[in-house]
Amino acid sequence: MESFSYQDGQLFAESVALTDIAQAVGSPVFVYSRGEIEQRWRDYDEAFGGRNHLICYAVKANSNLAVLALLAKLGSGFDIVSIGELERVLRAGGDPKKIIFSGVAKTEAEMRRALEVGIHCFNIESVNELDQLNGVAESMGRVAPVSVRVNPDVDANTHPYIATGLKESKFGIAIEQASDVYARASQMGGIRITGVDCHIGSQLTEIEPFLEALDRTLELVGDLQDQGVTLEHIDIGGGLGISYYDEQPPRPEEFILAMMDRFQDMGSRYQNMQFIIEPGRSIVGNAGVLLAKIEYLKKTEVRNFAIVDTAMNDLMRPALYDAWHEIVPVIKNEYGNSQIYDVVGPVCESGDFLGRGRELDIREGDLLAVCSVGAYGSVMSSNYNSRPRAAEVMVSGDAWHIIRKRENMDDLMRGESLLPD
Ligand code: LLP
Numbered sequence: 001m002e003s004f005s006y007q008d009g010q011l012f013a014e015s016v017a018l019t020d021i022a023q024a025v026g027s028p029v030f031v032y033s034r035g036e037i038e039q040r041w042r043d044y045d046e047a048f049g050g051r052n053h054l055i056c057y058a059v060k061a062n063s064n065l066a067v068l069a070l071l072a073k074l075g076s077g078f079d080i081v082s083i084g085e086l087e088r089v090l091r092a093g094g095d096p097k098k099i100i101f102s103g104v105a106k107t108e109a110e111m112r113r114a115l116e117v118g119i120h121c122f123n124i125e126s127v128n129e130l131d132q133l134n135g136v137a138e139s140m141g142r143v144a145p146v147s148v149r150v151n152p153d154v155d156a157n158t159h160p161y162i163a164t165g166l167k168e169s170k171f172g173i174a175i176e177q178a179s180d181v182y183a184r185a186s187q188m189g190g191i192r193i194t195g196v197d198c199h200i201g202s203q204l205t206e207i208e209p210f211l212e213a214l215d216r217t218l219e220l221v222g223d224l225q226d227q228g229v230t231l232e233h234i235d236i237g238g239g240l241g242i243s244y245y246d247e248q249p250p251r252p253e254e255f256i257l258a259m260m261d262r263f264q265d266m267g268s269r270y271q272n273m274q275f276i277i278e279p280g281r282s283i284v285g286n287a288g289v290l291l292a293k294i295e296y297l298k299k300t301e302v303r304n305f306a307i308v309d310t311a312m313n314d315l316m317r318p319a320l321y322d323a324w325h326e327i328v329p330v331i332k333n334e335y336g337n338s339q340i341y342d343v344v345g346p347v348c349e350s351g352d353f354l355g356r357g358r359e360l361d362i363r364e365g366d367l368l369a370v371c372s373v374g375a376y377g378s379v380m381s382s383n384y385n386s387r388p389r390a391a392e393v394m395v396s397g398d399a400w401h402i403i404r405k406r407e408n409m410d411d412l413m414r415g416e417s418l419l420p421d
Contacts, residue, residue, distance in 0.1 A: 199237025311345025
């Protein structure tokens with residue numbers, strides 16, 4: 001959260017006081033730092049040095065058009081999982097030739113559109129999907145560039161909902177079966193084999209599982225070469241974690257350097273391959289906060305509740321994964337009345353909490369900032385309890401812009417209709 005800091009007891013994003021934004025836009029509101037997003041992307045890019053690489057930002061982490069446009073301007077590629085993400089990237093000015101299409105259930109229509117715009121690669125996750133893609137490409141007179149997403153069976157030591165590289169997972173093709181899939185693909189008129197891909201999970205805080213996955217994948221690349229299949233790229237997925245509490249994940253540059261070292265050690269036969277990564281969280285995660293106003297302080301026999309105007313519909317991570325997000329006051333007041341609070345929202349579920357057991361010195365009407373919500377925050381929000389989605393704002397130096405308007409009542413009911421009489 002390097003771009004968020006207190007100045008004279010007031011929380012700022014870059015050079016803008018967060019109270020100014022809340023006053024103008026209301027709450028809840030997601031506020032992002034442009035500088036932080038750009039810096040994290042550059043950290044990755046610079047760490048690669050002269051090596052042939054492509055950073056494909058994982059759009060699912062934060063798909064706001066303004067975020068995508070910033071990254072497109074830096075020259076980023078994009079990792080998408082749906083036609084919706086594809087259209088967003090195109091609208092934001094992303095280069096289709098730098099798009100990777102991941103996901104276990106690409107539909108025929110999605111394949112068609114991606115072939116039409118000429119994406120960099122499809123990451124294939126099953127033989128049936130490969131067959132379907134071949135059929136679609138042939139029917140269009142095109143050839144689809146393909147990577148096989150292998151499942152290297154590596155334990156990522158992360159929350160089970162976001163671990164993807166184990167045998168039990170629905171993702172990828174078991175690495176032992178990959179050679180057969182490549183052999184099949186090489187016979188297909190609508191398919192051109194270009195690479196190999198894996199992604200073992202998200203919010204990883206150690207390098208070791210990545211290196212293990214890389215080793216196993218490179219071993220496969222070597223075997224394939226022996227069989228006459230030469231790959232142009234290796235895609236190691238995303239997944240590098242960020243610090244929410246006291247985690248100390250490697251920084252992007254350390255992570256890339258460790259991977260590059262291992263790559264180097266494997267010998268010259270891999271040296272010309274393009275190295276692709278698909279980071280999401282580690283680029284945008286710490287670049288966002290969610291501002292909430294305290295509506296009521298409520299004391300029960302066993303708990304103090306700070307009831308705020310944001311909820312699980314805006315930020316689902318605490319309810320879904322029991323995730324921890326730091327919660328801090330936007331103005332550090334010293335009322336001399338520090339208490340332990342559960343910070344909760346208005347949604348009618350006991351799972352509707354932003355944080356539990358937090359020590360805060362607060363009053364009704366104060367603003368709180370829920371930290372590290374730049375990734376998987378707004379994108380996972382919903383209208384549950386008929387709550388309009390929050391606004392989103394991007395700060396850049398001493399300027400700020402609304403990059404998504406707060407939904408109004410018409411937005412809330414758009415597309416719905418009454419039955420005819
Ligand atoms: N590539 C693939 C194929 C993925 O499935 C994912 C994330 C990424 C890249 C980006 O991973 P990242 O660098 O952001 O860790 N909603 C969960 C996270 C789900 C991640 C899904 N896949 C959360 O809030 O923690």
